[in-house]
Amino acid sequence: MKFNYSPAPNYRSTNSTKRIMFELLLGLIVIYLYSLFYYATNYGSEYVVQAVLIMAASLGGCMLTEIVWALVIKKDVVSYLKGSFPWITGVILALMVSVNTHWYAVAVAAVLCTIFGKLAFGGFGQNIFNPAAVGRAIILTAFSSMVATDITTGATPTTLMANTYSWCVTDAGMVNELLNSVGGLGGLLFGSHPGALGETCGILIIVVGIILAVRKVIDWRVPVVYIGSVFVMTAVMALFKGMGMWYPVYHVLSRGLLFGAFFMATDPVTNPTSASGRVIFALGCAILTVLIRVKANLPEGVLYSILIMNACTPMIERACDCEQIKGLRNAVITFVCLAVVGLGCGVLAIHAVEPATAQTPVEEENNSSSGGSETGMDFNTEITSTTENSDGSVTYTVSVDGYAVYNHADGKPNVIEVTVLDGTVQNVVVVEANDTQHVGDQIANEDFTSQFAGMTLDTLEVEPLSGATISSNSAYHAVLAALEQ
Known part of the structure; x- marks a missing residue:
């Protein structure tokens, strides 16, 4: 034998x-x-x-x-x-x-x-x-x-980019508004933003991840290939769409990607055991992350991309389980083919996405007008009940269209109570905020509604919430309807 x-x-x-x-x-x-x-x-x-x-x-x-x-x-x-x-x-x-x-x-x-x-x-x-x-x-x-x-917390950078700008912004003014709302690219890296507990500070995630990689607690190849591939793929998409190099940096510095790359994709149990297999695994995660972000109805794609690639790990293991020279050749061929397919899918995906504009309600929401008149949208209002109070004031319950109505077939209007005395707003209470969770529903916060106190028809205006202008203007029109009544 x-x-x-x-x-x-x-x-x-x-x-x-x-x-x-x-x-x-x-x-x-x-x-x-x-x-x-x-x-x-x-x-x-x-x-x-x-x-x-x-x-x-x-x-x-x-x-x-x-x-x-x-x-x-x-x-x-x-x-x-x-x-x-x-x-x-x-x-x-x-x-x-x-x-x-x-x-x-x-x-x-x-x-x-x-x-x-x-x-x-x-x-x-x-x-x-x-x-x-x-x-x-x-x-x-x-x-x-x-x-x-x-x-409650404000919108995260990924939620803001997905819900307000649909991951595609070509207008220079809107780009500036987006970056200003997150403190610029430096704010994404060094600043702190609400979101998942582990995604609070980008630079801290990077520093801790590098230390763990140096200590050989995690395999450095996975985060480097994962993050690098996302950068290259989104950079090609940005050049194709004319968005500038801020776009790939924004993708990379979104906290979900950093945390996932350093602490989830590096799990030695659920990713391939060979170095070449882990590189292919990380590339697959990067491609799926970008495609889910751009085309799926999710603000973040890291979680599901890692789970999908976990399921592909046995297949990657079999492809790399052979003699060293042959395995390396197979890994290189697989990596190149996967990269080409990924770039092609990314370009096709971003090509099908319409750039966000101030006139389209794909945003939740980005028009900074103070009165809602410049949004190009009709905020249908209906006073459903009127209550006279003992102090002579009147409380109007107003049903008003918001972001949910304009962007969802079964969307419900917001319900807002406005108390008026002698033509002056006394109090505003949002009874039902049916717009996007953690974004548009922030109009229910007292910090937002208190701005209307003391306003009249002549002085009425609204300071929109960052990333929630349609919802903000919804509240504005509810107050306007009460004052006009």
Whole structure:
């Protein structure tokens, strides 16, 4: 019998799984602590409490599920947990959700993602999908409307770009307005913006990611290829559409991409084991991220691109599982073909997207006019009830069209109560804000409605919310209808 074999050198790493997971946990904790500092200084202690509840719910759900599982299979609980690392899944899941997510939704998602994203495949080291990503997908699909009471934040850079500008802006004035609303490209890199807890500060994510890569906790190839491919692909799209080089930089500095590239796509369990396989994996994530952002009905594409590529990992492994020289040749051919197809799909996708303009309600919303008259839209209003108050004032309940009506077939109008005394606005209360969550529904905040107090027909104007001008003008026309009545 004849045996053919190819000997290869073997390298024994000093890195242990426990050390890698410990250092990864430290990096994640640094990012979490900064998010607590950010919300404490910008929003108040209520947001810090909410962030702590989210982390506790996530960690509790993941760890309790694995404790119960260890008892079921009759394993020593402490030894089992030391080899399963449920706290890593819990921390990453908590960092992937926004601060206004209800803790109950996080706890349920933590339990389900541990069961179906990890234990169902045999536990740590055998799962196909990133468990934390599975948990985040569960929250998006099953608990998208469940938010913490009175916890609201402004639009994130990706939400603003997707809902207001449809990921395509060619007008110079609108580009300036977009960049100013996020503090410029420098603001995206060094500044802080609300969103997922782990996406608060871009430069911190990069610094922690670089340290982990130097320490060989994560494979540097994955974030470099992932982020670099997104930059190249969007740069080609920008040149094709005439948008300028700010466009790829905006894509890269959107926090979801940075966090996903450094802390999710680098998961050694769910991505290929070979270096060439990981490069192909990262390229696939980049292509899917850009296509989902530009063409799908989602503001961010990182989560689902990673889950899709997790499913492709076995196929990538088989393609790279051969002799070293042949495997390298196959990997190069696959990478080049995938890159060409990805660029072609990107160009076709951006070609089909109409650039955002101040006249089209594809935006939620970007016209900065102060009265709504320049939006080119009809804000239909109807006074549904009138209540006379004991002090002589009158409260009008006004149903008025907003962003939801103009952009959704089943969209509902906003319902606003306006109290008027002697032709002067006394108070404005938004009873129902049916426009985009976390964007247009910000008109319900007292900081916005209080600006109308003391205004008359002659002085009525509105200071639009950033990224929500149609909703702002909806409120303006509700007040106008009450004053005219």
